[in-house]
Amino acid sequence: MKAGRRYLRAFVSxxxxxxxxxxxxxxxxxxxxxxEGASMQPFFNPEGGSECDVVLLDRWSVRNYQVQRxxxxxxxxxxxxxxxxxxxxxxxxxxxxxxxxxKNRYVRVPDGHFWLEGDHHGHSLDxxxxxxxxxxxxxxxxxxxxxxxxxxxxxxxxxxxxxxPLETEEEEDG
Amino acid sequence: MVKALNPASVEMFRQVLxxxxxxxxxxxxxxxxxxxxxxxxxxxxxxxxxxxxPTIVNHDIVxxxxxxxxxxxxxxxxxxxxxxxxxxxxxxxxxxxGLEGDKVCTxxxxxxxxxxxxxxxxxxxxxxxxxxxxxxxxxYGPIPYALIRGxxxxxxxxxxxxxxxxxSPTKRIIKNQNNSD
Numbered sequence: 001m002k003a004g005r006r007y008l009r010a011f012v013s014x015x016x017x018x019x020x021x022x023x024x025x026x027x028x029x030x031x032x033x034x035x036e037g038a039s040m041q042p043f044f045n046p047e048g049g050s051e052c053d054v055v056l057l058d059r060w061s062v063r064n065y066q067v068q069r070x071x072x073x074x075x076x077x078x079x080x081x082x083x084x085x086x087x088x089x090x091x092x093x094x095x096x097x098x099x100x101x102x103k104n105r106y107v108r109v110p111d112g113h114f115w116l117e118g119d120h121h122g123h124s125l126d127x128x129x130x131x132x133x134x135x136x137x138x139x140x141x142x143x144x145x146x147x148x149x150x151x152x153x154x155x156x157x158x159x160x161x162x163x164x165p166l167e168t169e170e171e172e173d174g
Numbered sequence: 175m176v177k178a179l180n181p182a183s184v185e186m187f188r189q190v191l192x193x194x195x196x197x198x199x200x201x202x203x204x205x206x207x208x209x210x211x212x213x214x215x216x217x218x219x220x221x222x223x224x225x226x227x228p229t230i231v232n233h234d235i236v237x238x239x240x241x242x243x244x245x246x247x248x249x250x251x252x253x254x255x256x257x258x259x260x261x262x263x264x265x266x267x268x269x270x271x272g273l274e275g276d277k278v279c280t281x282x283x284x285x286x287x288x289x290x291x292x293x294x295x296x297x298x299x300x301x302x303x304x305x306x307x308x309x310x311x312x313x314y315g316p317i318p319y320a321l322i323r324g325x326x327x328x329x330x331x332x333x334x335x336x337x338x339x340x341x342s343p344t345k346r347i348i349k350n351q352n353n354s355d
Contacts, residue, residue, distance in 0.1 A: 017203055019210075020203070020206040020207045020209070020210045021202065021203065021206045023206070023209075023210050023214075024205070024206035024209045024210060025206075027209065027213060028209070064263075065262045065263070076318070076320035077296065077320075078296055078297070078318040078320070079294075079295050079296040080295070080296050081246065081296055081318065081319040081320040082246070110260065111260045111261065112258065112259060112260035112261045112262060113259070113260075134257075134259045134260075134262070134317070134318060134321060135262045136257035136258070136259065136262035136321045137318060137320050137321065138262070
């Protein structure tokens with residue numbers, strides 16, 4: 001009986017340590033998520049079908065909301081706060097973007113926002129449908145593909161060809 | 175030449191190492207408990223600015239509870255703290271005047287012809303109680319629900335106005351709308 005009580009106490013105190021530490025690690029350090037859907041083909045889920053890629057989301061590097069153009073990020077969907085979407089950052093605040101299917105042909109990304117697009121244009125619910133996304137919705141940066149094992153890789157930022165901010169002439173003040 | 179350490183100093187080193195590791199372990203554990211409390215239960219916020227007068231004035235301290243936001247139970251008329259849509263490092267404190275699907279009045283109350291709009295899916299319409307001195311959804315439009323950090327439920331400072339917060343004084347909330355939850 002005494003051994004059972006001692007075991008129970010050890011279990012409860014271990015549980016009380018493990019749960020806050022795990023929750024904090026998932027909130028602040030890293031998160032693991034499955035990428036579903038075809039909006040980022042061919043980068044994620046190139047074959048479609050049943051096997052979905054699983055990615056490691058780095059939450060520590062976005063704690064100050066610093067992202068680069070070409071990063072793949074997960075954000076909370078502006079249309080549905082219970083859902084997260086994974087897209088590529090095409091433009092940051094101040095950039096001029098030539099949109100694909102948005103209501104305006106050219107858009108200046110407002111302060112505190114960024115422009116997201118899925119690699120599979122036409123099959124992607126992204127900034128081309130709901131406009132620039134507020135950086136406050138940023139959840140994490142996809143840093144590695146960790147499943148399936150034959151697709152293990154580190155994800156580095158890269159803009160797709162012909163998708164990027166328009167280069168404007170910078171006025172140099174002497 | 176390596177000098178053999180005498181057993182007493184090895185023992186002292188082990189004790190110091192043990193205490194240090196114990197200290198680090200407790201710090202991590204209590205830090206994580208604190209993070210969970212502030213993230214999922216509530217936090218204390220010092221408000222500044224005139225946009226919520228007279229309900230909340232400059233330098234008031236309020237308690238921002240997080241559970242309503244995680245359970246998606248924010249309601250019309252609640253005062254919320256949200257991340258500013260234009261600067262994610264800044265927070266704004268406003269009242270929810272419309273949830274998704276609601277009809278909200280976009281112009282000033284003194285306009286002859288009132289303009290209305292419907293709040294899109296996944297967004298909320300925020301307005302400060304001090305309509306003349308508040309930059310809110312009337313200026314920048316509805317903001318995504320997920321930018322909300324929590325609901326302000328209690329004012330803690332100054333002591334003479336301790337307690338729950340009053341309803342909206344502005345009468346901008348259009349009630350009796352047929353909304354499904």
